[in-house]
Amino acid sequence: MASNNKENRALSEEELQELVSSSDAGSRNPTGSVGLLLAVVAVVWSIFQVLLASPLANYVLPGDVVNNSRQFHLAFAVFLAFMAYPALKSSPRDYIPIQDWVFAIFGVFVSLYGFIFYEKIVAAGGLADNVDKWFALAGLILLFEGARRALGPAMAIIATIFLCYVFFGSSAWVPDVIRWKGASLQKAMSHMWITSEGVFGIALGVSTRFVFLFVLFGALLDKAGAGNYFIKMAFGALGHLKGGPAKAAVVGSAATGLISGSSIANVVTTGTFTIPLMKRVGFTSEKAGAVEVASSVNGQIMPPVMGAAAFLMVEYVGISYVEVITHAFLPAAISYIALVYIVHLEAVKNNMPTLGNRVVSMGKTIGGMAAFFVGFALLCYGVKYPVGWISAAVGDSASWVLALLIFVAYVALLWLAAGVPDLEPDDPNAENVELPVVGEIYKSGLYYLLPIVVLVYFLMIEQKSPGLSAFWATMLLFVILLTQKPLKSIFRGENQTANAFREGVLDLIQGLIDGARNMIGIGLATATAGVIVGTVTLTGVGQVMADLVEFLSGGNLILMLVMVGLLSLILGMGLPTTANYIVVSSLMAGVVVELGAQSGLIVPLIAVHLFVFYFGIMADVTPPVGLASFAAAAVSGGDSIRTGFVAFFYSLRTVALPFVFIFNTDLLLINVGWAQGILVFVTASIAILIFTAGTMGWFLTKNRIYESVALVLISFALFRPDFFMDRIQPPFDQIDPVNFAEALGNAPEDGRLRLTIAGPDFDTGDIVETTLVVRPEGATPEERLEASGLLLLPEDGVMRMDEPSFSSPYADALSSFDFYLDEPVQITQVQAPADQMPKELMFIPALIALALVVMLQRARMTRQEVPA
Structure with a gap:
């Protein structure tokens, strides 16, 4: 019993940071000259990536380096992986053993092998010779070992199995259904390492060009203080409502998830504050952890970053970045709306107390938040008009004028922030919790929105490449980190400007280091996943997977989708979001398209990729692997397996939505105009809330079983009105x-x-x-x-x-x-x-049925209130 209590205790702040660093940035942190070397390498990597994304890349970097940037990207990742991640739990943390130095340096050499011997490889037509193949094999072994250290064993094991299949696919012990002729070592190594079909393929290219800049952007924004500001604002707006800490956890995790590539880091960053407060108002350890898990994992499906998968979808699906995030937005938004409602129902069911003594109107809160998001969207969109006027007025000098205006806006917002105290993290375990007042704290961080406005403007309005958009937003963050503290010092009349500037420089350097260290795992994940993609292209195993799924499902479309979902869930176990998406999309996306077409269902490719992505990220939730659930249990002190099961129950809408948008692509706003898009958003929001009420067993009051069934059917009718209309009138x-x-x-x-x-x-x-x-x-x-x-x-x-x-x-x-x-x-x-009559006519009977359920529950509530 004692050991069980020890197992389930909440970890200390130091242990939690160790958990995050060991999973996301490496737990080894040597001091002295070695530590300085690692810091310098990390900063150089970040600066290299910033220069690579800049408009001046071809002027400041040699052409050969730009053309072989994937090799350099992997070289940095491999070197830092062996430096930052120890081989075993028992390995030293405070110094680096000699063998890791050898692995790191040799890893850099084999990563740059294609760059160093470029002319020889080109002369051979990209085919490895007898020397190349052994260096390539050594490179793969080192890559798998680095991935094992940085990502855990799952990724390395899966990649090894696929590589074995390449070599031994013709063996008698391989089942007939997936047997193939096999490949020689020379052919396999050419495909996997020498050409751009395997390790140095599309996935690593996306990591090099786009993902690094967005991860760095998130690290710098957090270092500037935006993460704490978002959480404070969420608690100020929602903390005083019933179940407020949980609602604030959802919104705070949504805000950090927008720029985060890691659900585990999201859980620990926001969870250290939100989970104790959730427990304080009545959530059990498991439910508090589950709310944080569901919120944090949901951040991976929320544009604009989507755990870096958005950029991969651009390459794999062949549509623009703007289209990807447009299609992904609505399911992610209604999923978060449902999660807030789940938390509300839990609070109502258990009659949870509120924090603090302020009386807050939920209607005003929701209205205020909606007004903020609408205002922010209008600001991002409306900026294009003054930009257009300025460009027309000053011509080629427009970029300098706009940069000056942005700096003026920044200085003005910083002057506002200097008028209020800086935000300090609160202690959730304090005896009296004083939740912040939005009206008093909002000025302190308004300038954090400027980089986000710049990013969204370049992405959505100018429709520049994601890399270039992130570059300009990151440049603004460089300015903010260097100047926010000294300018505040000046505005406040303090004599600490020099010290403040020094602190800003240190913050910037630390942000560059954090960005690089956070990219180690993603860089290795995309490279290792390239082996899986290379196996698919070399062996044609994708077609075999389609045959296998078709055979097992018996040609039944729904059963086929369920099996693809389960396979995506299994393949995603233990993998970070980015690698997870590459693996499941490479193997399963083609299966859904092909088998769907055979069954008469024409599914847009983006819908298929989102389908497998949604199920893949559920692996972070679901036991026995659920990494985010384990992290949340470490914060809450609850049981990790039970936390995972509760989080999965809270995430049912994330499981249901992919099935809905496969059959009703209106949810992805495909070929949908503005008016219809608004109608789809409203009805989908109502539908997801009704589905949530049906699955939670509580609407206005506790549901009867038939009411829960009715609510789920009503939500289905709102999500898929065409299903019923097609039976009334053939389409x-x-x-x-x-x-x-x-x-x-x-x-x-x-x-x-x-x-x-x-x-x-x-x-x-x-x-x-x-x-x-x-x-x-x-x-x-x-x-x-x-x-x-x-x-x-x-x-x-x-x-x-x-x-x-x-x-x-x-x-x-x-x-x-x-x-x-x-x-x-x-x-x-x-x-x-x-x-055919408009399918939207089916909303009428659905809403009438909803009104009947409301009447039944209101009548029962009235009877319960009448004293006996």
Whole structure:
């Protein structure tokens, strides 16, 4: 019993920082000249990445370095991994053993191997020779060891299994369904290390160009004091409500999650303050930890950073960054709305007390927060008008004028901040907790919003690249860190300007170090994940996964999605968000697209990537691995497994939403106008709140079972009105396949025809089906048919097909068919959109049913209030 109590005790502040550093930045921290060397390397890495992202990169850095930036990025990460992360728990923390120096230096050499021997490799056509292959193998071994130290064993084990599959895929002990011919060491090492198909592929490129700058931006913003400001503001706004500390934890974690790449760091950073206060008002240790876990993990799905996955989606999906965050915003926003409601219901169910003695109107609080977010969005959007006027007025000098105006705005906001005391972290265990008053503290950190406004402006309005946008926002943070303390000292009439400037320089250096150390794991994760991506491209195992999932699901679409979700959850166990997304998307995204098309469901690629991403990050929550749940239990002193299960229950909406937006892409704001987008947001918000009430067993009062069932069904009707409308009125008219060309010619310009195509599979010869959506392009039927690239061969009442032209937009979708066997490839079904009543009409019966549940619960509440 004693050992169990010891196991579940809350960790001290020092132990918690050790937990974060060991998981995110490395627990080894040598002093003296070695410590200075590590700090210098970290600062040099940060400065290198800032220069690489700057508009002057090609002028200040050699062209060879810019072109091989991925190698340098990995070299820094590998060197710091062996320096900062000890090999074993028993390894020394205060000095670096000689073998780690050898590993680190040799790791730098093999990381830069492609740069050093560039001419030789190019002359060989990118194929490794007998010397190259051994250095490449050594590089992979060192990379896996560095990943094991920085990320835990899961990533290294998964990558090793995939690499073994590359070599031994033809062995008898490999199941027939996934067997392949295998590859030689020379071919495998060429693919994995020498070319850009494996380790130095897209994922590491995204880490180099975009992710580092955003991680550095977050580290600098936190070092400037923004993290504490966000938490204070959240507690000032929500702390006095029923269950207020938990509501503030959700909002505070949302704010820090916007710029954070780590759910574990988020849990510990905000949880050290929020979890004790949640326990104080009546939450159990497990529930307090679970609220923080659900809030922090949710930060990974919230644009603009999404744990760095947003930038990877740009590359993998092939759409702009603005489109990615537009599609990801609504599900993430309503997920947070639901989490606040979950916390509210827990507080109401258990009649929890409030903190402090201030009376706060919840309506005014929600209205004030909504006004702030709307105002902030309008500010980010509205800035483009004065910027346009200034650009028109001063021409080429506009950038200097705008920089000056931003600095003037910064100085003015800093002058406001100097008029109030600096915010100090509170002690959540103090006998009397004095929660801050928003009206008194908001001035102290308004200038923290300026870098975020700059970032959002360049990303969303100017639509610059994420790297360049983060560069300008980071430059502003450099200025803030260097000047905020000395300028405050001047404004307050203090004689500490020189000391304050020295502190600012030290803060900037520490921010650069923190940014670099936080990137070690992400850099190694993206590089190691490149081995998995390389395995998929080399072996074609992605197609095998599709066959396996199809076989196990029996072709049932819902069961297939459930299996993909579970596989994503399993593959994501123990991996950081970025690596997690790379692994699950590489293996599972194509599966959903292919099997969905075979079942008649056309799913946009971004919806598929978000689907696997949502399930992948749930691995941070779910036992037995749930790293964020373990971190929260370390803060709360609760049981980690129970914390994980409660957090999973709180995260049910994160599990349900991917299924919803796979079938209803309106939630991702795909092909949705402003008016419809507002309607979708309102109905989706209502739907997620009703779903939450149904699953929590409490709405206005405790639910009866039939009321919970009714609420879940009502939420389903609001989320998917088309499901019911399609059963009242079919969504498509059936057209004889022989008349496809005529139907394509008669289709309206914004119309689309759905084709079901059946034929022999290229690999197996089995008859398979897929679904295509054909959009009419051209004025005449002949032009439209030619633009489609589909070659039709009508014969005996059957619309046969020949292999489409290479220029056809449907060539890839039909590449799995064998057009040269006796069994023909043919169009078996043609569907055209039917005239159907608006699906939104289904909201009416759903809201009537909701009103009936409200009436039932109000009547029961009235009876309960009447004294016996």
